[in-house]
Amino acid sequence: MDKKVVGLLGGGQLGRMFVEAANRLNIQVNILDAAKSPAKQISSHEGHFEGSFKDPEAIEKLSKTCDVVTVEIEHVDTQILEKIASQGVPVEPSWKTIRMIQDKYAQKEHLQEYSVATAQSIPLAGATKEDLQKVGEQIGLPFMLKSRTEAYDGRGNFPVKSAADFDAALEALGNRPLYAEKWANFKAELAVMVVKTKDGVLAYPTVETVHEDSICKLVYAPARNVSKKVLEQAQELAKKAVACFWGKGVFGVEMFLLDDDSLLINEIAPRPHNSGHYTIEACPISQYDAHLRSILDIPIQQHELRIREPSIMLNILGASTPDSAVQIAERSIAAGVGASIHLYGKGDARPGRKMGHMTLTAPSMREAEKSMQVLLDITDDVRGKKSAPLSPPSTSGQAKDAMVGVIMGSYSDMPVLQAGINILKKLNIPFETHITSAHRTPDWMGEYVHSALPRGIQVLIAAAGGAAHLPGMAASHTAIPVIGVPVKPTIGDGTDSVLSILNMPRGVPVATVGTNNSTNAALLAARIIGLKESAIQNAVVKYAEESTEEVMEREKLMDEQGWDAVYEKWHGAKK
Amino acid sequence: MDKKVVGLLGGGQLGRMFVEAANRLNIQVNILDAAKSPAKQISSHEGHFEGSFKDPEAIEKLSKTCDVVTVEIEHVDTQILEKIASQGVPVEPSWKTIRMIQDKYAQKEHLQEYSVATAQSIPLAGATKEDLQKVGEQIGLPFMLKSRTEAYDGRGNFPVKSAADFDAALEALGNRPLYAEKWANFKAELAVMVVKTKDGVLAYPTVETVHEDSICKLVYAPARNVSKKVLEQAQELAKKAVACFWGKGVFGVEMFLLDDDSLLINEIAPRPHNSGHYTIEACPISQYDAHLRSILDIPIQQHELRIREPSIMLNILGASTPDSAVQIAERSIAAGVGASIHLYGKGDARPGRKMGHMTLTAPSMREAEKSMQVLLDITDDVRGKKSAPLSPPSTSGQAKDAMVGVIMGSYSDMPVLQAGINILKKLNIPFETHITSAHRTPDWMGEYVHSALPRGIQVLIAAAGGAAHLPGMAASHTAIPVIGVPVKPTIGDGTDSVLSILNMPRGVPVATVGTNNSTNAALLAARIIGLKESAIQNAVVKYAEESTEEVMEREKLMDEQGWDAVYEKWHGAKK
Missing domain, CATH: 3.40.50.20 (Rossmann fold)
Incomplete structure (x- = not known):
C-alpha cells in the first residue's frame, strides 16, 4: 500500500x-x-x-x-x-468517463440510454434565434440553455424564460456548443457521493445542497425534511447513474427533487465534490479516503460511509477584500460553535472564489442549524450581503423540527392536553399537534403515524377517552414509543379510558400515564428524548430539582409556622 | 491568523x-x-x-x-x-514548565505544593542498596523506582517488590538520578487532555488508557465503567494540576483510579499526547487544533472539546518485520470496520516502535469494542502475540454493558418478568436484573436507581404488585424513563397494582403497561432505545412484521378451511 x-x-x-x-x-x-x-x-x-x-x-x-x-x-x-x-x-476514473462527462449533453444522452432519470435535453444545431425557437417548441418555455463543455459553478448556464431572452442568451453563450434542458421545477437539490470500486458501487448518504448565485453554498447531511424512502431512492439513482460509467473513484451526483418526490439527475462530477466535503468530519471514511482507496483497490465497505452526526458544510467564498476569507475563518473560530475550518492556501481572496469551507457536526440537525446561523451571520457581515434564511418560514402552525407529535381525536381533548403542552414549551421540546381520530379518520391516523418516524418525530403522545383506541392504534402503526393519556369522559370515572389504553395485547406496547395527566406524559416524553439530547435531560433534572425545592419550601413554612397557621393560609378558616 | x-x-x-x-x-x-x-x-x-x-x-x-x-x-x-x-x-508552554516537568520528582513536588493529589515520592540521595532500604522503610514495599529524567514509555521505571529486587533495580537505573514512588494499587488508568489558554484551563473528556509492556496501547474515550462523578473529578483534578504550570498549550495528564475511587496524578506531558489522538476523529476540535489555537491565542471553547461518538484508539506498534506496521494497517482497512488509520511515515518498523495508530468511533462503546476486537486480532496475528482480552470477564451475573435495568422487590416477581426477559434477549438488548424493594430496602433502591444513568442504563423496568411503589419510587430517583409492570397479587384482580403505578402525581411520570404484561414493557424499552440504536429499532420493526405474518397465516387458514375446521384444530371438538 x-x-x-x-x-x-x-x-x-x-x-x-x-x-x-x-x-x-x-x-x-x-x-x-x-x-x-x-x-x-x-x-x-x-x-x-x-x-x-x-x-x-x-x-x-x-x-x-x-x-x-x-x-x-x-x-x-x-x-x-x-x-x-x-x-x-x-x-482512474477512465479517460472514457472523463471524456463523456466533459460534454454535458453526451453525459445526459448516455444516462438516458441506461434509463437513468434525467431532464430531457436537446442539442442545438447552431447558435441562432431560430435554433432557440425550435427547442422551445420541442421542450417548452422556460428552458435552461447550457454550454456542453467547460461549464461549472453555474458558468455556462442561461435560463431562457421567454423569446425575449433569446438575444441575451446567445450573447452569453453563443460562441460555445450548446444544448437545451427542460426546465425542472424542483423543491430541493440533493446530492450523493458515489464510490466506484473494482467490485461495484457504494453510496454516501443523501445530502441537500443549497446554491447561491449558482455556486454551492451549504450542504446538509443528511438532507432535511425528506422521507427515508426518497433518501434511499436518491442513493439508488446515484449508484445506477455512476454504474454506467467506466473506471474507479468517487463521483459527485447532483439531483433535483421534484414536487411529486420524483428525482432527476442534474450533473455528475467524476471526482471528489464540494457536496462531499462534510465527509471529512462526519464520516469514518471521507470522500478523499474513499477516492484513494478505490483507485488503489484498497477495500472499502458500505457501512464505513455512514454519518456520525448530522452535519452542515458552509463554503468560505472570497468577498471584496483579499483577507475576507481569513476574516470569516477567524471570526467563525471565535464564535466558538465548534466549526472545523479548512483554508485552502489559495492566497488572496477574490469575490466568489472558493477559499475554504467549514463543517459543523452536532447531535441533532436542529443544533447544527442553530450554530450554522451564527456562521452565516458572520459570513454575511464580512461580505456585506444577506443570506437567504436557513429555514424558510413554515406556512403551517407546526414546528418544522418537531420531536414530539401530540395527537387527539377532537378539539375537546385540548384542555386536558394543555398542561402537557406547557411542559413541552417549558422544557424547550419542539412539538406538533394533530387531530387524528382512530374511529372517524382511521386512514389519516395511520398515514400520520407512519410518517412520524421518517420525519424525525421521536415520541407520540396520544390522548383519548371512553373506548380509547387512539394510543393503541397509533402504537400499531409505528416503531417509536407511544404515550397514552386516558381522558376522563363526561360519563363515568375514566376506568374505561384507562383500561382501553393500558390493556394492550402482548406485542404492541403503550406507555400509559394517569387519567388526564398530560403533565406526566410530557415529562415522560422528555425523559425519553433526554437519552439522546443532553440539554433536554438536563431540563428534566432541573424540573425535578425545582419540584423538590417547592416542596421543601412548604415543609419550611410548616416547620416555622405549624399546622394551624399553614392550614388557614392554604385552605382558609377551619369550619 | x-x-x-x-x-x-x-x-x-x-x-x-x-x-x-x-x-x-x-x-x-x-x-x-x-x-x-x-x-x-x-x-x-x-x-x-x-x-x-x-x-x-x-x-x-x-x-x-x-x-x-x-x-x-x-x-x-x-x-x-x-x-x-x-x-x-x-x-509555549513556558521553558519553566518544560524544565520542571523534565525532572519527574520536581514535577511531583510542585504538584504537592499546590495540593494536587499525587503518589508520595521521595528522592534518593544516592544509588545504593542502603538508599533503597531507607526509602522502602519510609514508603513501604513494594514501591516504584523511577528515573527523574529522560523517562518515557515505561523506560526509566523499575518496580521494586522486595529487597531481593534491589540489585536488579540498581543495575537497571543506578546511573541515573532517582526517586521512589509509593506503590499505587489502581483499578484503572485514566487520562485527560487539558488545554491551557491565555484565559484559563479547559478539559477534554476523561479517557481510559490501557498499557502493555509499559507502552500505551489502547485509549477508550470516554472511560468505561466509571461513574459520571469520577469522570468529572478526573477532569477537575487534571485542570487543577495543569493550572499550576506556566504558559499555554495542551497537556496530557495521566492518572490512577484507586480502588476507593480516589484519583492520583501519575504524570503530566506538556504537549499533545498519545492518549489524545482519539480527538482527531471523535471531537470537533482535536488536541492538535487545540494546541495550535492556545499558543496563538485563537479562541477555543469548552464545549468544542466534546466527544461526537464513543471511540477507541489502538496504537500500531512495530513488530519483528520492517513492514509489520503497514501489514497491520492494510489488514485493518480490509477488515472494513471503519477504522481511521494514521501512518506516521517513520520508515521501517522496529519492535515496539510507535508507527501509527487507528481510531474507531461508533454510536455506542459496545459497538466500538466489537469492532476493536477485530483490529486487535489482526494486530495479534501480525506480531504473533496475544493481547489481554478487551473486557475482563465479569464476576457478577450482570451484563457489563446493560442498557435496561430490570428491578423487582422479590424473586416472586420473576415468573411475571420472564416473558419480558425473553424479548430483551431476542432483540439483543443487554440488561441487568436486580432485587430492590421500595419498602424493605429503600436506601439500596435509591442508590441503585441513582447509579443507573451514569452507568449507561437507558431504561428501567420495574415490576410490583399490591401497594406497588417500586416503579414510582424509582422514577423519583432518576431522569431516565421508568416502565412500570403491575403484577397481579394473589388476592384481588390487580386493580391495586395498576392504580398504584399509574396514578403518579404530576411531575413524576411512570410508563405503565397492562397487568403482568412484561412483554410490552420490554418492547416499549426497545422502542425507546431504538430511537438511539438503529439496530434495535430495526429489531422492533422485524418483531412487528413477524406478528403481522403470524396473524395473516391464521387468516389464511380461516379463509381456506372455514370456521368449523379451525375451531376444532384450535379449541378441540365443540361440545
Whole structure:
C-alpha cells in the first residue's frame, strides 16, 4: 500500500484534501500543477511536476512515475489520458468517463440510454434565434440553455424564460456548443457521493445542497425534511447513474427533487465534490479516503460511509477584500460553535472564489442549524450581503423540527392536553399537534403515524377517552414509543379510558400515564428524548430539582409556622 | 491568523499531526529536525531547519523566524528556551514548565505544593542498596523506582517488590538520578487532555488508557465503567494540576483510579499526547487544533472539546518485520470496520516502535469494542502475540454493558418478568436484573436507581404488585424513563397494582403497561432505545412484521378451511 505512487492532475483544493488523506496512509502523490499550488504545500518530496495539468507532455512524464493517474478536475486533455492508459498506466476514473462527462449533453444522452432519470435535453444545431425557437417548441418555455463543455459553478448556464431572452442568451453563450434542458421545477437539490470500486458501487448518504448565485453554498447531511424512502431512492439513482460509467473513484451526483418526490439527475462530477466535503468530519471514511482507496483497490465497505452526526458544510467564498476569507475563518473560530475550518492556501481572496469551507457536526440537525446561523451571520457581515434564511418560514402552525407529535381525536381533548403542552414549551421540546381520530379518520391516523418516524418525530403522545383506541392504534402503526393519556369522559370515572389504553395485547406496547395527566406524559416524553439530547435531560433534572425545592419550601413554612397557621393560609378558616 | 509562523522543535509523529492541523488553517510551521522527518513530509516551504531539535544554536536560529516556539517533546534544552524567551520570542508552554516537568520528582513536588493529589515520592540521595532500604522503610514495599529524567514509555521505571529486587533495580537505573514512588494499587488508568489558554484551563473528556509492556496501547474515550462523578473529578483534578504550570498549550495528564475511587496524578506531558489522538476523529476540535489555537491565542471553547461518538484508539506498534506496521494497517482497512488509520511515515518498523495508530468511533462503546476486537486480532496475528482480552470477564451475573435495568422487590416477581426477559434477549438488548424493594430496602433502591444513568442504563423496568411503589419510587430517583409492570397479587384482580403505578402525581411520570404484561414493557424499552440504536429499532420493526405474518397465516387458514375446521384444530371438538 505505502509503496504505491499516485499521479494527480491538478493541485487545487480538491487535490489538497486528497493529499491530506494520502498523507495519513503515507502514500506518495506526485502532483502536476504550478509550484506552491494548494496541494503541493502539504506534500514535500521530489516527485512533483511543475506545469499545467492540461499539458500533454507533462502528463505523459508524470505518468511514467506512478502506478495510477487520477484527476481533481474533469477539464483535462483526454487524448493524452487515453494514450498513457494504452501504455499501461491505469487512469482512474477512465479517460472514457472523463471524456463523456466533459460534454454535458453526451453525459445526459448516455444516462438516458441506461434509463437513468434525467431532464430531457436537446442539442442545438447552431447558435441562432431560430435554433432557440425550435427547442422551445420541442421542450417548452422556460428552458435552461447550457454550454456542453467547460461549464461549472453555474458558468455556462442561461435560463431562457421567454423569446425575449433569446438575444441575451446567445450573447452569453453563443460562441460555445450548446444544448437545451427542460426546465425542472424542483423543491430541493440533493446530492450523493458515489464510490466506484473494482467490485461495484457504494453510496454516501443523501445530502441537500443549497446554491447561491449558482455556486454551492451549504450542504446538509443528511438532507432535511425528506422521507427515508426518497433518501434511499436518491442513493439508488446515484449508484445506477455512476454504474454506467467506466473506471474507479468517487463521483459527485447532483439531483433535483421534484414536487411529486420524483428525482432527476442534474450533473455528475467524476471526482471528489464540494457536496462531499462534510465527509471529512462526519464520516469514518471521507470522500478523499474513499477516492484513494478505490483507485488503489484498497477495500472499502458500505457501512464505513455512514454519518456520525448530522452535519452542515458552509463554503468560505472570497468577498471584496483579499483577507475576507481569513476574516470569516477567524471570526467563525471565535464564535466558538465548534466549526472545523479548512483554508485552502489559495492566497488572496477574490469575490466568489472558493477559499475554504467549514463543517459543523452536532447531535441533532436542529443544533447544527442553530450554530450554522451564527456562521452565516458572520459570513454575511464580512461580505456585506444577506443570506437567504436557513429555514424558510413554515406556512403551517407546526414546528418544522418537531420531536414530539401530540395527537387527539377532537378539539375537546385540548384542555386536558394543555398542561402537557406547557411542559413541552417549558422544557424547550419542539412539538406538533394533530387531530387524528382512530374511529372517524382511521386512514389519516395511520398515514400520520407512519410518517412520524421518517420525519424525525421521536415520541407520540396520544390522548383519548371512553373506548380509547387512539394510543393503541397509533402504537400499531409505528416503531417509536407511544404515550397514552386516558381522558376522563363526561360519563363515568375514566376506568374505561384507562383500561382501553393500558390493556394492550402482548406485542404492541403503550406507555400509559394517569387519567388526564398530560403533565406526566410530557415529562415522560422528555425523559425519553433526554437519552439522546443532553440539554433536554438536563431540563428534566432541573424540573425535578425545582419540584423538590417547592416542596421543601412548604415543609419550611410548616416547620416555622405549624399546622394551624399553614392550614388557614392554604385552605382558609377551619369550619 | 494565517500570517503567524510557529516554530516547532521536533518533527516526529506528534509534530506531524500538529502540522496537519496547522495546514488546515494555512498556518506555517517551521520545523527543526532531520530532513524528511515525519512532520516535514507534509509541509513544503523554505522555512524549515535541518538539524537536531536539541541543538541550542539551531533552536536560536529557528526562533528568529517565528512568532512562537513550541515543542513536540519535553526532552529539550531549556537553557536555550529561556534565552530565546528573554529575547522576546514566546515559548509555549513556558521553558519553566518544560524544565520542571523534565525532572519527574520536581514535577511531583510542585504538584504537592499546590495540593494536587499525587503518589508520595521521595528522592534518593544516592544509588545504593542502603538508599533503597531507607526509602522502602519510609514508603513501604513494594514501591516504584523511577528515573527523574529522560523517562518515557515505561523506560526509566523499575518496580521494586522486595529487597531481593534491589540489585536488579540498581543495575537497571543506578546511573541515573532517582526517586521512589509509593506503590499505587489502581483499578484503572485514566487520562485527560487539558488545554491551557491565555484565559484559563479547559478539559477534554476523561479517557481510559490501557498499557502493555509499559507502552500505551489502547485509549477508550470516554472511560468505561466509571461513574459520571469520577469522570468529572478526573477532569477537575487534571485542570487543577495543569493550572499550576506556566504558559499555554495542551497537556496530557495521566492518572490512577484507586480502588476507593480516589484519583492520583501519575504524570503530566506538556504537549499533545498519545492518549489524545482519539480527538482527531471523535471531537470537533482535536488536541492538535487545540494546541495550535492556545499558543496563538485563537479562541477555543469548552464545549468544542466534546466527544461526537464513543471511540477507541489502538496504537500500531512495530513488530519483528520492517513492514509489520503497514501489514497491520492494510489488514485493518480490509477488515472494513471503519477504522481511521494514521501512518506516521517513520520508515521501517522496529519492535515496539510507535508507527501509527487507528481510531474507531461508533454510536455506542459496545459497538466500538466489537469492532476493536477485530483490529486487535489482526494486530495479534501480525506480531504473533496475544493481547489481554478487551473486557475482563465479569464476576457478577450482570451484563457489563446493560442498557435496561430490570428491578423487582422479590424473586416472586420473576415468573411475571420472564416473558419480558425473553424479548430483551431476542432483540439483543443487554440488561441487568436486580432485587430492590421500595419498602424493605429503600436506601439500596435509591442508590441503585441513582447509579443507573451514569452507568449507561437507558431504561428501567420495574415490576410490583399490591401497594406497588417500586416503579414510582424509582422514577423519583432518576431522569431516565421508568416502565412500570403491575403484577397481579394473589388476592384481588390487580386493580391495586395498576392504580398504584399509574396514578403518579404530576411531575413524576411512570410508563405503565397492562397487568403482568412484561412483554410490552420490554418492547416499549426497545422502542425507546431504538430511537438511539438503529439496530434495535430495526429489531422492533422485524418483531412487528413477524406478528403481522403470524396473524395473516391464521387468516389464511380461516379463509381456506372455514370456521368449523379451525375451531376444532384450535379449541378441540365443540361440545
